[in-house]
Amino acid sequence: MTLAIILVVCAVVTLILILRITVSRSLQLSKSDDSSPKIEPIDIEAFRNLIDAAESEHLYHRLPSGEFRRVQRGRLRAAAAYIRVAGRNATALVTIGQTALAAADPRTTEAAHQLINNGLLLRRNATLALLRVYVAMAWPQASLAASPVLNSYEHLSRSAMLLGRLQNPAVPVRISVRP
Amino acid sequence: MLQAHSFLWNYLWVAPNLLLLLFGILLAKSDKSRKFKAFLAFAFLSVIWELLAYLADVIPSVSATTFWRVIWVGLLVESPLKFLVIGEVFSHLLDPYPAIARLGKNLLSGFGTILILVAAVVAAFAHPDSRFDIIFNAHVVQQTVFFVETGLIVFLFGFAAYFHLAWDRLSFGILLGLGISSCVHLATWAIIANTNPMERVRTVFAFVNMGAYHISVVTWFYYLLVPGRVAIRPGSPPPADILAVWNRELERLLHQ
Numbered sequence: 242m243t244l245a246i247i248l249v250v251c252a253v254v255t256l257i258l259i260l261r262i263t264v265s266r267s268l269q270l271s272k273s274d275d276s277s278p279k280i281e282p283i284d285i286e287a288f289r290n291l292i293d294a295a296e297s298e299h300l301y302h303r304l305p306s307g308e309f310r311r312v313q314r315g316r317l318r319a320a321a322a323y324i325r326v327a328g329r330n331a332t333a334l335v336t337i338g339q340t341a342l343a344a345a346d347p348r349t350t351e352a353a354h355q356l357i358n359n360g361l362l363l364r365r366n367a368t369l370a371l372l373r374v375y376v377a378m379a380w381p382q383a384s385l386a387a388s389p390v391l392n393s394y395e396h397l398s399r400s401a402m403l404l405g406r407l408q409n410p411a412v413p414v415r416i417s418v419r420p
Numbered sequence: 421m422l423q424a425h426s427f428l429w430n431y432l433w434v435a436p437n438l439l440l441l442l443f444g445i446l447l448a449k450s451d452k453s454r455k456f457k458a459f460l461a462f463a464f465l466s467v468i469w470e471l472l473a474y475l476a477d478v479i480p481s482v483s484a485t486t487f488w489r490v491i492w493v494g495l496l497v498e499s500p501l502k503f504l505v506i507g508e509v510f511s512h513l514l515d516p517y518p519a520i521a522r523l524g525k526n527l528l529s530g531f532g533t534i535l536i537l538v539a540a541v542v543a544a545f546a547h548p549d550s551r552f553d554i555i556f557n558a559h560v561v562q563q564t565v566f567f568v569e570t571g572l573i574v575f576l577f578g579f580a581a582y583f584h585l586a587w588d589r590l591s592f593g594i595l596l597g598l599g600i601s602s603c604v605h606l607a608t609w610a611i612i613a614n615t616n617p618m619e620r621v622r623t624v625f626a627f628v629n630m631g632a633y634h635i636s637v638v639t640w641f642y643y644l645l646v647p648g649r650v651a652i653r654p655g656s657p658p659p660a661d662i663l664a665v666w667n668r669e670l671e672r673l674l675h676q
Contacts, residue, residue: 244545248610255574256603262577263596332584339586358519364583365520
């Protein structure tokens with residue numbers, strides 16, 4: 242009897258979830274014109290510093306073990322916040338890329354495909370990096386391999402820039418490289 | 421009204437299958453037929469099985485054992501086909517996204533394996549009806565199949581939502597219809613397989629299952645015949661404020 246109740250509850254919850262997804266999908270379609278994805282800024286330098294293995298090593302040797310664990314957990318929490326923002330930015334750019342897929346210009350479509358794939362790679366890397374952060378929080382000595390997130394972020398930046406240029410040359414989507 | 425062999429009973433058993441047959445013919449004639457081969461096979465074979473089971477139920481000369489054998493054959497044919505349909509839909513979902521296609525397939529395989537193991541454990545705890553093994557085993561197999569099916573459908577919806585993947589209209593409709601049907605069937609078969617309810621209750625559950633299946637077929641029709649709203653404006657550029665923020669980020673990134 243208990244098993245039946247558990248399965249019935251699972252089935253009802255699943256049905257509600259599926260219907261909710263359907264309703265939210267149709268709502269998104271109906272108001273897609275005025276809903277634009279938001280990009281949140283990330284301090285890349287601070288993020289790079291937080292996931293720097295050499296910096297962690299330095300702290301490990303300089304601080305007493307209890308103090309190191311406390312500091313390292315704080316750094317990991319901050320890194321997790323950055324990774325979550327990077328993941329959200331990736332999702333926003335995937336949405337922008339999907340909008341651009343309907344363009345007639347083949348170069349724009351190609352750039353949109355590139356942006357979507359880079360965005361999805363970043364989203365995937367961000368998820369894996371978050372899992373590693375949570376493991377490292379339980380065991381602060383573990384090395385944190387979050388560099389794929391930074392690399393993906395760089396790829397995504399190039400794709401976003403290319404799509405922006407192709408879609409609207411009037412908007413100054415360019416990088417002012419220092420001489 | 422909620423009695424076996426009443427008008428409603430006959431309608432709910434036959435009508436959705438005739439509708440599904442019509443759906444299969446329409447889909448086979450459309451340009452989408454190549455894309456949904458597994459679903460076409462499921463539609464036609466499912467109709468044949470359901471109508472055979474219906475005939476076995478209403479023809480007086482057919483014994484109860486023969487009826488349950490028909491049910492078993494249908495189960496063995498239809499269940500793998502439903503999993504093929506889910507795989508087909510997932511494949512269409514991932515096709516435009518090579519960056520996460522491998523991850524998606526690996527996760528689906530892993531999650532499917534876990535679901536099968538859990539379903540086997542759940543089946544082992546089912547409450548046996550010692551009178552008729554052929555019936556009890558069919559109930560447990562139904563519960564197991566719908567458990568795995570429901571789990572896989574939830575995984576697909578969850579995966580698509582997490583990565584914000586765009587569904588093609590018919591794939592979404594097929595999965596939605598399967599999802600509605602599998603949730604309702606899971607709930608009813610779980611009660612039947614684990615509590616041995618009275619005949620009257622079983623009849624009510626049969627109505628519920630047939631009603632859910634009818635809704636699923638109507639859902640498939642809706643997503644095949646009713647065109648979706650165009651959600652995106654071709655070539656619309658990203659909002660300027662987003663590009664400005666992104667521009668700043670790029671500059672900061674490259675000036676490290």
